[in-house]
Amino acid sequence: MTDNTPKQVPAAADAADVIAPVEETTGHVHAVSSRADKAAQFIAEHGEITFTYEEEREVLRRIDLRILPLILGAYFFQQLDKSSLSYVSIFGIMEDANLKSIEYSWLGSILYLAQLIFQPLAAFLLVKLPTGKVIGTAVICWGTCAAIMASCTNFGSLLAIRFLLGSFEAMIAPSCLAVTQMWWRRSEQTLRASYWNAMNGVTFIVGSLVTYGLGHVASTKIYRYQTIFIFCGVLTVLFGINFLIFMPDSPMEAKYLSERERSIAVERLRANQMGVASRQWKWDHVMETFTDFKTLLWFILIVAISIASGGISTFGNLILKDFGFTSFNAILFSMPTGAIQVAIIIGSAWIATRIGRKGIVITGLSCLPTIGTILMLTVPRNEKNKGVLLLGYYLVQCLGAITPMVYAWSAQNTGGDTKKKTSSAMMFMGMCTGNVIGPLLYNTKDAPLYRPGLIANLVMFVTVGILGLLIPMYLMFLNRWHSKKREELGKQGNIIDESMVRRKDMQGSKAVEIEQNEQATRNIEDDNGLNDLPDLKNEDFIYVY
Structure with missing residues (x-):
């Protein structure tokens, strides 16, 4: 039996560290339901363990060194291949492929339309199949599509390949x-999610440099956009290879970790009350997703910010060019956009982690692109105002920090494997919907002011700011509801x-309270965290604001 005597909590801990008991593997094996999470079955087979701060931090370090670079790279290449159309827009693709203005807009929208269509399949595959294999295969497939796109020299072929590209990138x-x-x-999730989302900004920098270099390669055999x-x-x-x-595929299957390290990697996730991986598709989770009001609110939020993002990302270089810059200067001046996005994404995630509030951070972030859009709408387009217009454009790019914040906010407030995947699918369907609509609000015929698109963006930014204040109120209501259920x-x-739990909470009576709380839910059969319950049915689930 496990010794439940309270133990002294070590003082040294990183800000992201959490309370972990200190004892050795018990060897006690519990029976778990066949519907339970795979992590529960893993713990039942290997026995419950406790571990020191030092052990947990070492496991966390090894996870960061192996898993983080891989998902950073996957997201980077997805953004690079997806954004390649914007990079080549100023190198004559419209003339070389005989594209009309609305056709170019549709090449931006069709990718997100494909992602929208394939999100339900992506959710199903991520539940049923090994995650690592699914992602790796998708990367190879969309990379192949990106390369094949070089052979496309007309609207029909470009549209077809962009649709395939979006289908695989849906994953x-x-x-x-x-x-x-x-x-x-x-x-730990908010900062990690901000790291891979910040690859969007890194793509701006690297993609602009690559495009600048390859754009100078002159060839009589292929167009410059084909080289890119x-x-x-x-x-x-x-x-992808x-x-x-x-x-x-999961912490339970991480062969690069020792058996004890795998057990620590799994055990430390129990407090999430979210599960790890079930490999079982559960329709009751799907139904709860579609009837969950907070998921609907986040869906509206992500649609709003994606409408603005879709238009700016597709027409950004053209807007810069219409400020009065040459094609190559437009590329160079787009590079700071990437640095701004990296800084604002990671910086806002750090602030949200420190203050424990994402809604208010989202509202604050929405003010920056609102100001930038107003500048771009009101400042006259002439040589004297280039600097002010550029400042407005850079402020608009701060919108890039809102999307990852919404992703992390929604993910942290969703429990149950199938519900997590279907909820994520809804978020990305919202993102795709917005990105389909966004480019269609812009038209090269509206150059150089692009007033219809910018006015639509302004409305979206204000909507985002309002929702950032309203959603936490509903989450507070849900926490009070769960508290009453626990008492009943x-x-x-x-x-x-x-x-x-953060370092500032690991002192005195608070540390003892956390330890007692942890001991109360120590056994798997008494712990809802690994029973693969959706969050609304798990009274122990606590929503974060």
């Missing part, structure tokens, strides 16, 4: 979110959310 964003939920505790497509596609395929080799079941009404 990557929900996959990265699933991996984040699967490997890290909730207190080939380069991006081939690199992606090579990365490496991803298949090195990416584990004879449990403690006010409990500590161990998954969000």
Whole structure:
């Protein structure tokens, strides 16, 4: 039997560390339901263990060194291949492929339309199949499509390949979110999600440099845009092969970790109350997703910000060019956009982690692109105002931090494997819907002001700011509801959310309270965290604001 005597909590801990008991493997094996999470079955087979802070931090370090670079790379190449159309827009693709203005807009929208169509399939595959294999295969397939796009010289062929590209890329964003939920505790997830989302900004920098260099390569045999497509596609395929080799499917199957390290990697996730991986598709989780009001609110939020993002990402370089810059200068001036996005994404995630509030951070972030859009709408387009217009454009790019914040916010407030995947699918369907609509609000005929698109963006930014204030109020209501349910079941009404515990909470009586709370749910059969329950049916689930 496990010794439940309270133990002294070590003082040294990182800000992201959480309370972990200190004892050795018990060897006690519990019987678990066949509907339980795979992590529960793993613990039942290997015995419950406890571990020191030092052991947990070492396991976390090894996870960060192996898993994080792989999902960073996958998201980077997805953004690079997806954005390649924007990079080649100023190198004559419209003339070389005989594209009309609305056809170019549709090439931006069709990718997200494909992602929208294939999100339900992506959710199903991520539940039923090994995650690492699914992602690696998708990377290779969309990289191949990106390379093949070089052979397309008319609207029909470009549209078809962009649709295939989007179909395979439908996997990557929900996959990265699933991996984040699967490997890290909730207190660690916001920053990790910001790292892979920041690859969007890195893509701006690297993609602009690559485009600038390849754009100077003169050839009488192929167009410049074809060279860029080939380069991006081939690199992606090579990365995909490496991803298949090195990416584990779950913490339970991470062969690069020792057996004890795998047990620690699984055990430390129990406090999330979210599960790890079930490999079982459960229709009751799906139904709860579609009837969950907070999921609907996040869906509206992600649609709003994606409408703005879709238009700016597709027409950004053209807007810069219409400020009065040459084609190559437009590329160079787009590079700071990437640095801004990296800084604002990681910086806002750090702030949200420190203050424990995402809604207010989202509202604050929405103010920046609102100001930028107003500048772009009101400042006259002339040589004297280039600097002010550029400042407005850069402020608009701060919108890039809102999408990953919404992803992390939704993911941290969703429990149950199937519900996590279907909820993520809904978020990305919202993202795709917005990105389909966004480019269609812009038209080269509206150059150089692009007033219809910018006014629509302004409305979206204000909507995002309002929702950032309203959603936490509903989450507070859900927490009070769960507290009452716990009391009705004879449990403690006010409990500590161990998954969000920080160093400042690990002192004195608070540390003892956390330890007692942890011991109360020590056994698998008494712990809802690994029973694969959707969050609304799990009274122990605590929502974060």
